[in-house]
Amino acid sequence: MKFGVVIFPGSNCDEDMIYTLASTMGQEVVRLWHKENDLQGCDCIVLPGGFSYGDYLRSGAIARFSPIMTEVIEHANEGGYVFGVCNGFQVLCESGLLPGALLHNNNQQFICKNIYLRSATSKTLLTATIDPLDVLKIPIAHGEGRYYADQATLDKIQERDQVLFRYCDESGEINREANPNGSLENIAGICNEKRNVFGMMPHPERASDSALGNLDGKKLFESLLELQTA
Amino acid sequence: MKFRAEIDVMPLTALLDPQGKAVTSSMKNLGLAEIENVRIGKHITLGLEAADKEEAHKKVEEACKKLLANEIMESYDIELFEESN
Secondary structure: OEEEEEEOOOEOOHHHHHHHHHHHOOOEEEEEEOOOOOOOOOOEEEEOOEOHHHHOOOOOOOHHHOHHHHHHHHHHHOOOEEEEEOHHHHHHHHOOOOOOEEEOOOOOOOEEEEEEEEEOOOOOOOOOOOOOOOOEEEEEEEOOOEEEOOHHHHHHHHHOOOEEEEEEOOOOOOOHHHOOOOOHHHEEEEEOOOOOEEEEOOOHHHOOEHHHOEOOOHHHHHHHOOOOOO | OEEEEEEEEEEOOOOOOHHHHHHHHHHHHOOOOOOOOOOOOEEEEEEEEOOOHHHHHHHHHHHHHHHHOOOOOEEEEEEEEEEOO
16 A cells, blocks of 8 residues: 655654554555645555644644645545544544544643553454454543534444544543543544544554554554454 | 724633633632633634625635634634724
């Protein structure tokens, strides 16, 4: 699969993502500067984490109007894969490619730590090979990650099986205590109705190298590449 | 004609505003326990050129809908003033 990692001014997880996709997963990866207008034939566009445009106004709000986003939105509407992590997830919500919004964490703090999550559906490429009972340890690092959508949207997302991941505790229990930021229904990641656009707050690219002592994030990339996980 | 817009963007009342909540609770420490329901939003000012007030309002409204506010989580209120040259 050919990946394009978009770099906005203020992106800071782009190199981690490129390292994971290219060195760990052995895929072809190109860097896409936000001012470009060509996706270079990429199959999957990745919007990395960071603080695009300094998080001015709202996280992801200004990046959504970067020139490359016109092409990314078109790619998504044509069924191409788009994967946003952290700030990338915020950009996808702001651009309307994913429903809902990401609000300030309910404790008003930037949280940077390992959390636990479980896949909530196997009906997407990103989670297809992940056992829903498998507890994944993946770090989060955000100040605005409280997933919110109005009740009607939330009902629709759940009816249509669009929740990708939920925060849980170490034993896999999905409860209020395991919810780090106050997200509705412990939601850590969602996909769109057509199941080709994925967004999540945790950083799988920070948990995909044995040198980091944590390989749980790699399972997502293996699933994306349709590699059977052991 | 030149106009100045004063825009208030506020978190929707149905949503928890953690900033406002933290400030509300700090009021007790100041000895102002009677202050309640602090909510914190943004105030944006901008200038624009338009044929008349109606057109100016339309343009500012478009700016609010597309970028300045996210209606999933915020509401906005526009006030327009004519600027003398």
